[in-house]
Amino acid sequence: MLELRDITAGYDRRTPVVRGVSLTIAPGEAVGLLGPSGCGKSTLARVAALLHRPDSGTVVLDGAPAAGWRHRAPRAQRTAYGVLFQQPRLSADPRLSLADLIAEPLRATGRRARVPDRIAELAPTVGLSGELLARRPHQVSDGQLQRACLARALVLRPRWLICDEMTAMLDASTTAALVAVVEDYRRESGAGLLAVGHDRTLLERWCDRTVGWEELSRTPAAPTM
Structure with a gap:
Protein backbone atom coordinates (compact mmCIF):
# COMPACT_ATOMS: atom_id res chain seq x y z
CA MET A 1 0.00 0.00 0.00
CA LEU A 2 1.18 3.52 -0.81
CA GLU A 3 -0.47 6.05 1.48
CA LEU A 4 -0.22 9.83 1.44
CA ARG A 5 -1.70 11.11 4.67
CA ASP A 6 -2.67 14.76 5.06
CA ILE A 7 0.23 16.05 2.92
CA THR A 8 1.05 19.74 2.88
CA ALA A 9 4.02 20.63 0.68
CA GLY A 10 5.56 23.34 -1.44
CA TYR A 11 8.77 25.25 -1.98
CA ASP A 12 8.09 28.02 0.51
CA ARG A 13 6.42 27.18 3.83
CA ARG A 14 4.43 30.41 3.68
CA THR A 15 2.70 29.44 0.42
CA PRO A 16 2.32 25.64 0.10
CA VAL A 17 1.00 24.38 -3.24
CA VAL A 18 -0.42 21.18 -1.68
CA ARG A 19 -2.60 21.53 1.42
CA GLY A 20 -3.85 18.60 3.50
CA VAL A 21 -4.08 16.08 0.64
CA SER A 22 -4.56 12.35 1.24
CA LEU A 23 -4.48 9.48 -1.24
CA THR A 24 -4.17 5.70 -0.98
CA ILE A 25 -3.05 3.37 -3.79
CA ALA A 26 -3.39 -0.38 -3.35
CA PRO A 27 -0.73 -2.82 -4.59
CA GLY A 28 -1.26 -3.43 -8.28
CA GLU A 29 -3.73 -0.55 -8.61
CA ALA A 30 -3.43 2.18 -11.26
CA VAL A 31 -4.63 5.57 -10.05
CA GLY A 32 -4.86 8.62 -12.30
CA LEU A 33 -4.45 12.06 -10.76
CA LEU A 34 -6.19 14.64 -12.95
CA GLY A 35 -5.76 18.37 -12.65
CA PRO A 36 -4.78 21.58 -14.47
CA SER A 37 -1.22 22.82 -14.75
CA GLY A 38 0.05 24.48 -11.59
CA CYS A 39 -2.46 22.93 -9.18
CA GLY A 40 0.19 20.98 -7.21
CA LYS A 41 -0.20 17.47 -8.60
CA SER A 42 3.46 17.21 -9.69
CA THR A 43 4.60 18.32 -6.24
CA LEU A 44 2.42 15.62 -4.69
CA ALA A 45 3.89 13.05 -7.08
CA ARG A 46 7.41 14.03 -6.01
CA VAL A 47 6.41 13.67 -2.35
CA ALA A 48 4.92 10.23 -3.11
CA ALA A 49 8.21 9.17 -4.75
CA LEU A 50 10.28 10.41 -1.77
CA LEU A 51 11.87 13.10 -3.93
CA HIS A 52 10.45 16.08 -2.01
CA ARG A 53 10.02 16.40 1.75
CA PRO A 54 6.53 17.61 2.70
CA ASP A 55 6.04 20.40 5.20
CA SER A 56 3.67 18.11 7.11
CA GLY A 57 1.93 14.79 6.71
CA THR A 58 3.19 11.26 6.26
CA VAL A 59 4.08 8.96 3.38
CA VAL A 60 3.60 5.28 4.26
CA LEU A 61 5.17 2.74 1.91
CA ASP A 62 4.15 -0.91 2.29
CA GLY A 63 3.24 -0.32 5.92
CA ALA A 64 6.40 1.62 6.89
CA PRO A 65 6.53 5.43 7.20
CA ALA A 66 9.07 7.11 4.93
CA ALA A 67 12.36 7.31 6.78
CA GLY A 68 14.05 9.92 4.59
CA TRP A 69 13.91 11.85 1.34
CA ARG A 70 15.95 11.74 -1.86
CA HIS A 71 19.41 10.23 -1.21
CA ARG A 72 18.71 10.11 2.56
CA ALA A 73 15.86 7.65 2.10
CA PRO A 74 16.81 4.05 2.96
CA ARG A 75 17.78 2.09 -0.12
CA ALA A 76 14.92 -0.38 0.30
CA GLN A 77 12.39 2.46 0.13
CA ARG A 78 14.21 4.56 -2.46
CA THR A 79 14.54 1.68 -4.92
CA ALA A 80 10.89 0.64 -4.54
CA TYR A 81 10.02 3.43 -7.02
CA GLY A 82 10.42 3.96 -10.71
CA VAL A 83 9.76 7.58 -11.68
CA LEU A 84 9.14 9.09 -15.11
CA PHE A 85 8.93 12.85 -15.60
CA GLN A 86 7.30 15.05 -18.23
CA GLN A 87 10.49 16.50 -19.74
CA ASP A 142 12.14 13.50 -27.23
CA GLY A 143 10.25 10.25 -27.79
CA GLN A 144 13.42 8.18 -28.06
CA LEU A 145 14.85 9.81 -24.96
CA GLN A 146 11.63 9.20 -23.02
CA ARG A 147 11.84 5.51 -24.02
CA ALA A 148 15.30 5.39 -22.42
CA CYS A 149 13.99 7.16 -19.32
CA LEU A 150 11.21 4.59 -19.04
CA ALA A 151 13.75 1.77 -19.26
CA ARG A 152 15.74 3.50 -16.51
CA ALA A 153 12.59 3.70 -14.36
CA LEU A 154 12.03 -0.05 -14.78
CA VAL A 155 15.61 -1.26 -14.49
CA LEU A 156 15.45 -2.02 -10.73
CA ARG A 157 12.06 -3.74 -11.05
CA PRO A 158 10.20 -1.24 -8.83
CA ARG A 159 7.03 -2.04 -6.91
CA TRP A 160 5.61 1.44 -7.51
CA LEU A 161 5.61 3.59 -10.66
CA ILE A 162 5.13 7.35 -10.59
CA CYS A 163 4.46 8.76 -14.06
CA ASP A 164 4.24 12.55 -13.97
CA GLU A 165 2.84 13.78 -17.30
CA MET A 166 5.13 11.25 -19.00
CA THR A 167 3.35 11.53 -22.36
CA ALA A 168 2.76 15.30 -22.46
CA MET A 169 5.54 15.92 -25.01
CA LEU A 170 4.96 12.81 -27.13
CA ASP A 171 2.96 12.04 -30.25
CA ALA A 172 0.01 9.65 -30.13
CA SER A 173 1.88 6.57 -31.36
CA THR A 174 4.74 6.97 -28.87
CA THR A 175 2.24 7.64 -26.09
CA ALA A 176 0.41 4.41 -26.88
CA ALA A 177 3.67 2.46 -27.04
CA LEU A 178 4.96 3.69 -23.68
CA VAL A 179 1.64 3.21 -21.91
CA ALA A 180 1.61 -0.37 -23.26
CA VAL A 181 5.10 -0.97 -21.84
CA VAL A 182 4.02 0.30 -18.42
CA GLU A 183 0.92 -1.88 -18.45
CA ASP A 184 2.85 -4.97 -19.53
CA TYR A 185 5.27 -4.38 -16.67
CA ARG A 186 2.43 -3.93 -14.19
CA ARG A 187 0.74 -7.17 -15.29
CA GLU A 188 4.01 -9.05 -14.96
CA SER A 189 5.14 -7.51 -11.65
CA GLY A 190 1.99 -6.43 -9.82
CA ALA A 191 3.37 -2.90 -9.45
CA GLY A 192 1.11 -0.04 -8.41
CA LEU A 193 0.90 3.14 -10.47
CA LEU A 194 0.26 6.83 -9.87
CA ALA A 195 -0.22 8.51 -13.27
CA VAL A 196 -0.39 12.30 -13.16
CA GLY A 197 -1.88 14.23 -16.06
CA HIS A 198 -4.42 16.66 -17.45
CA ASP A 199 -5.78 14.41 -20.22
CA ARG A 200 -8.93 12.88 -18.76
CA THR A 201 -9.48 10.52 -21.70
CA LEU A 202 -5.99 9.04 -21.43
CA LEU A 203 -6.14 8.62 -17.65
CA GLU A 204 -9.59 7.05 -17.67
CA ARG A 205 -8.56 4.55 -20.35
CA TRP A 206 -5.26 3.79 -18.62
CA CYS A 207 -6.12 3.67 -14.93
CA ASP A 208 -8.42 1.67 -12.66
CA ARG A 209 -9.74 4.93 -11.22
CA THR A 210 -9.11 8.60 -11.80
CA VAL A 211 -9.20 11.20 -9.04
CA GLY A 212 -9.71 14.89 -9.76
CA TRP A 213 -7.48 17.33 -7.89
CA GLU A 214 -10.40 19.20 -6.36
CA GLU A 215 -11.94 15.94 -5.16
CA LEU A 216 -8.60 14.77 -3.76
CA SER A 217 -8.09 17.99 -1.84
CA ARG A 218 -11.26 17.47 0.16
CA THR A 219 -11.20 13.67 0.56
CA PRO A 220 -9.94 12.22 3.87
CA ALA A 221 -7.39 9.40 3.84
CA ALA A 222 -8.73 5.87 3.52
CA PRO A 223 -8.73 3.99 6.83
CA THR A 224 -5.69 1.83 7.45
CA MET A 225 -6.44 -1.87 7.81
Whole structure:
Protein backbone atom coordinates (compact mmCIF):
# COMPACT_ATOMS: atom_id res chain seq x y z
CA MET A 1 0.00 0.00 0.00
CA LEU A 2 1.18 3.52 -0.81
CA GLU A 3 -0.47 6.05 1.48
CA LEU A 4 -0.22 9.83 1.44
CA ARG A 5 -1.70 11.11 4.67
CA ASP A 6 -2.67 14.76 5.06
CA ILE A 7 0.23 16.05 2.92
CA THR A 8 1.05 19.74 2.88
CA ALA A 9 4.02 20.63 0.68
CA GLY A 10 5.56 23.34 -1.44
CA TYR A 11 8.77 25.25 -1.98
CA ASP A 12 8.09 28.02 0.51
CA ARG A 13 6.42 27.18 3.83
CA ARG A 14 4.43 30.41 3.68
CA THR A 15 2.70 29.44 0.42
CA PRO A 16 2.32 25.64 0.10
CA VAL A 17 1.00 24.38 -3.24
CA VAL A 18 -0.42 21.18 -1.68
CA ARG A 19 -2.60 21.53 1.42
CA GLY A 20 -3.85 18.60 3.50
CA VAL A 21 -4.08 16.08 0.64
CA SER A 22 -4.56 12.35 1.24
CA LEU A 23 -4.48 9.48 -1.24
CA THR A 24 -4.17 5.70 -0.98
CA ILE A 25 -3.05 3.37 -3.79
CA ALA A 26 -3.39 -0.38 -3.35
CA PRO A 27 -0.73 -2.82 -4.59
CA GLY A 28 -1.26 -3.43 -8.28
CA GLU A 29 -3.73 -0.55 -8.61
CA ALA A 30 -3.43 2.18 -11.26
CA VAL A 31 -4.63 5.57 -10.05
CA GLY A 32 -4.86 8.62 -12.30
CA LEU A 33 -4.45 12.06 -10.76
CA LEU A 34 -6.19 14.64 -12.95
CA GLY A 35 -5.76 18.37 -12.65
CA PRO A 36 -4.78 21.58 -14.47
CA SER A 37 -1.22 22.82 -14.75
CA GLY A 38 0.05 24.48 -11.59
CA CYS A 39 -2.46 22.93 -9.18
CA GLY A 40 0.19 20.98 -7.21
CA LYS A 41 -0.20 17.47 -8.60
CA SER A 42 3.46 17.21 -9.69
CA THR A 43 4.60 18.32 -6.24
CA LEU A 44 2.42 15.62 -4.69
CA ALA A 45 3.89 13.05 -7.08
CA ARG A 46 7.41 14.03 -6.01
CA VAL A 47 6.41 13.67 -2.35
CA ALA A 48 4.92 10.23 -3.11
CA ALA A 49 8.21 9.17 -4.75
CA LEU A 50 10.28 10.41 -1.77
CA LEU A 51 11.87 13.10 -3.93
CA HIS A 52 10.45 16.08 -2.01
CA ARG A 53 10.02 16.40 1.75
CA PRO A 54 6.53 17.61 2.70
CA ASP A 55 6.04 20.40 5.20
CA SER A 56 3.67 18.11 7.11
CA GLY A 57 1.93 14.79 6.71
CA THR A 58 3.19 11.26 6.26
CA VAL A 59 4.08 8.96 3.38
CA VAL A 60 3.60 5.28 4.26
CA LEU A 61 5.17 2.74 1.91
CA ASP A 62 4.15 -0.91 2.29
CA GLY A 63 3.24 -0.32 5.92
CA ALA A 64 6.40 1.62 6.89
CA PRO A 65 6.53 5.43 7.20
CA ALA A 66 9.07 7.11 4.93
CA ALA A 67 12.36 7.31 6.78
CA GLY A 68 14.05 9.92 4.59
CA TRP A 69 13.91 11.85 1.34
CA ARG A 70 15.95 11.74 -1.86
CA HIS A 71 19.41 10.23 -1.21
CA ARG A 72 18.71 10.11 2.56
CA ALA A 73 15.86 7.65 2.10
CA PRO A 74 16.81 4.05 2.96
CA ARG A 75 17.78 2.09 -0.12
CA ALA A 76 14.92 -0.38 0.30
CA GLN A 77 12.39 2.46 0.13
CA ARG A 78 14.21 4.56 -2.46
CA THR A 79 14.54 1.68 -4.92
CA ALA A 80 10.89 0.64 -4.54
CA TYR A 81 10.02 3.43 -7.02
CA GLY A 82 10.42 3.96 -10.71
CA VAL A 83 9.76 7.58 -11.68
CA LEU A 84 9.14 9.09 -15.11
CA PHE A 85 8.93 12.85 -15.60
CA GLN A 86 7.30 15.05 -18.23
CA GLN A 87 10.49 16.50 -19.74
CA PRO A 88 13.09 13.82 -20.37
CA ARG A 89 15.82 16.33 -21.24
CA LEU A 90 15.64 17.80 -17.75
CA SER A 91 16.01 14.36 -16.12
CA ALA A 92 18.78 12.95 -18.34
CA ASP A 93 22.49 13.64 -17.97
CA PRO A 94 23.48 15.00 -21.42
CA ARG A 95 26.96 13.45 -21.08
CA LEU A 96 25.66 9.88 -20.94
CA SER A 97 24.75 7.55 -23.77
CA LEU A 98 21.24 6.13 -23.62
CA ALA A 99 22.71 2.79 -22.51
CA ASP A 100 24.52 4.47 -19.61
CA LEU A 101 21.39 6.45 -18.77
CA ILE A 102 19.40 3.22 -18.42
CA ALA A 103 22.16 1.66 -16.32
CA GLU A 104 22.45 4.59 -13.86
CA PRO A 105 20.30 3.04 -11.08
CA LEU A 106 22.11 -0.31 -11.32
CA ARG A 107 25.52 1.31 -10.98
CA ALA A 108 24.31 3.58 -8.16
CA THR A 109 23.14 0.54 -6.16
CA GLY A 110 26.24 -1.57 -6.77
CA ARG A 111 24.69 -3.91 -9.34
CA ARG A 112 27.09 -3.33 -12.23
CA ALA A 113 27.20 -7.04 -13.08
CA ARG A 114 23.53 -6.89 -14.10
CA VAL A 115 23.94 -3.98 -16.53
CA PRO A 116 24.43 -5.93 -19.82
CA ASP A 117 21.55 -8.33 -19.17
CA ARG A 118 19.07 -5.66 -18.09
CA ILE A 119 19.91 -3.36 -21.02
CA ALA A 120 19.58 -6.29 -23.44
CA GLU A 121 16.19 -7.08 -21.91
CA LEU A 122 14.78 -3.56 -21.66
CA ALA A 123 16.00 -1.91 -24.87
CA PRO A 124 13.76 -3.93 -27.21
CA THR A 125 10.92 -3.72 -24.69
CA VAL A 126 10.87 0.10 -24.92
CA GLY A 127 11.73 0.17 -28.64
CA LEU A 128 15.40 1.19 -28.64
CA SER A 129 17.87 -0.27 -31.13
CA GLY A 130 21.55 -0.88 -30.43
CA GLU A 131 22.43 2.12 -32.59
CA LEU A 132 20.22 4.42 -30.51
CA LEU A 133 21.66 3.09 -27.25
CA ALA A 134 25.07 4.44 -28.25
CA ARG A 135 23.76 7.98 -28.79
CA ARG A 136 23.58 10.84 -26.30
CA PRO A 137 20.39 12.76 -25.48
CA HIS A 138 21.07 15.60 -27.94
CA GLN A 139 21.31 13.02 -30.75
CA VAL A 140 17.82 11.56 -30.28
CA SER A 141 14.22 12.77 -30.33
CA ASP A 142 12.14 13.50 -27.23
CA GLY A 143 10.25 10.25 -27.79
CA GLN A 144 13.42 8.18 -28.06
CA LEU A 145 14.85 9.81 -24.96
CA GLN A 146 11.63 9.20 -23.02
CA ARG A 147 11.84 5.51 -24.02
CA ALA A 148 15.30 5.39 -22.42
CA CYS A 149 13.99 7.16 -19.32
CA LEU A 150 11.21 4.59 -19.04
CA ALA A 151 13.75 1.77 -19.26
CA ARG A 152 15.74 3.50 -16.51
CA ALA A 153 12.59 3.70 -14.36
CA LEU A 154 12.03 -0.05 -14.78
CA VAL A 155 15.61 -1.26 -14.49
CA LEU A 156 15.45 -2.02 -10.73
CA ARG A 157 12.06 -3.74 -11.05
CA PRO A 158 10.20 -1.24 -8.83
CA ARG A 159 7.03 -2.04 -6.91
CA TRP A 160 5.61 1.44 -7.51
CA LEU A 161 5.61 3.59 -10.66
CA ILE A 162 5.13 7.35 -10.59
CA CYS A 163 4.46 8.76 -14.06
CA ASP A 164 4.24 12.55 -13.97
CA GLU A 165 2.84 13.78 -17.30
CA MET A 166 5.13 11.25 -19.00
CA THR A 167 3.35 11.53 -22.36
CA ALA A 168 2.76 15.30 -22.46
CA MET A 169 5.54 15.92 -25.01
CA LEU A 170 4.96 12.81 -27.13
CA ASP A 171 2.96 12.04 -30.25
CA ALA A 172 0.01 9.65 -30.13
CA SER A 173 1.88 6.57 -31.36
CA THR A 174 4.74 6.97 -28.87
CA THR A 175 2.24 7.64 -26.09
CA ALA A 176 0.41 4.41 -26.88
CA ALA A 177 3.67 2.46 -27.04
CA LEU A 178 4.96 3.69 -23.68
CA VAL A 179 1.64 3.21 -21.91
CA ALA A 180 1.61 -0.37 -23.26
CA VAL A 181 5.10 -0.97 -21.84
CA VAL A 182 4.02 0.30 -18.42
CA GLU A 183 0.92 -1.88 -18.45
CA ASP A 184 2.85 -4.97 -19.53
CA TYR A 185 5.27 -4.38 -16.67
CA ARG A 186 2.43 -3.93 -14.19
CA ARG A 187 0.74 -7.17 -15.29
CA GLU A 188 4.01 -9.05 -14.96
CA SER A 189 5.14 -7.51 -11.65
CA GLY A 190 1.99 -6.43 -9.82
CA ALA A 191 3.37 -2.90 -9.45
CA GLY A 192 1.11 -0.04 -8.41
CA LEU A 193 0.90 3.14 -10.47
CA LEU A 194 0.26 6.83 -9.87
CA ALA A 195 -0.22 8.51 -13.27
CA VAL A 196 -0.39 12.30 -13.16
CA GLY A 197 -1.88 14.23 -16.06
CA HIS A 198 -4.42 16.66 -17.45
CA ASP A 199 -5.78 14.41 -20.22
CA ARG A 200 -8.93 12.88 -18.76
CA THR A 201 -9.48 10.52 -21.70
CA LEU A 202 -5.99 9.04 -21.43
CA LEU A 203 -6.14 8.62 -17.65
CA GLU A 204 -9.59 7.05 -17.67
CA ARG A 205 -8.56 4.55 -20.35
CA TRP A 206 -5.26 3.79 -18.62
CA CYS A 207 -6.12 3.67 -14.93
CA ASP A 208 -8.42 1.67 -12.66
CA ARG A 209 -9.74 4.93 -11.22
CA THR A 210 -9.11 8.60 -11.80
CA VAL A 211 -9.20 11.20 -9.04
CA GLY A 212 -9.71 14.89 -9.76
CA TRP A 213 -7.48 17.33 -7.89
CA GLU A 214 -10.40 19.20 -6.36
CA GLU A 215 -11.94 15.94 -5.16
CA LEU A 216 -8.60 14.77 -3.76
CA SER A 217 -8.09 17.99 -1.84
CA ARG A 218 -11.26 17.47 0.16
CA THR A 219 -11.20 13.67 0.56
CA PRO A 220 -9.94 12.22 3.87
CA ALA A 221 -7.39 9.40 3.84
CA ALA A 222 -8.73 5.87 3.52
CA PRO A 223 -8.73 3.99 6.83
CA THR A 224 -5.69 1.83 7.45
CA MET A 225 -6.44 -1.87 7.81
